[in-house]
Amino acid sequence: MTRRLAKEKEFIGARRANQSLEHILTDLNGSTLALTDDDAIERLGQYGINGVAHEKTPHALMQLITAFHNPFIYQGESVNFLLKNFRFDE
Numbered sequence: 001m002t003r004r005l006a007k008e009k010e011f012i013g014a015r016r017a018n019q020s021l022e023h024i025l026t027d028l029n030g031s032t033l034a035l036t037d038d039d040a041i042e043r044l045g046q047y048g049i050n051g052v053a054h055e056k057t058p059h060a061l062m063q064l065i066t067a068f069h070n071p072f073i074y075q076g077e078s079v080n081f082l083l084k085n086f087r088f089d090e
Contacts (some may be wrong), residue, residue: 008055010053
């Protein structure tokens with residue numbers, strides 16, 4: 001699932017949270033009675049699995065690289081470079 005599609009589904013869920021049960025049931029063509037197997041299969045194809053969406057964690061190498069992408073690391077390395085390569089005793 002793309003991030004855009006996930007965001008759209010999240011927005012739909014947030015919008016539905018403020019609606020009444022009757023309005024949601026009418027909008028989704030549902031009822032408080034159980035679904036038939038055909039209705040369940042159709043809705044599964046239309047709305048997807050009823051589950052919590054989790055973002056994938058980045059690859060371990062990318063996590064390692066981004067761990068060093070920090071302004072404090074750059075500043076520390078700059079100071080280290082200056083101290084090693086220039087003489088300050090005059």
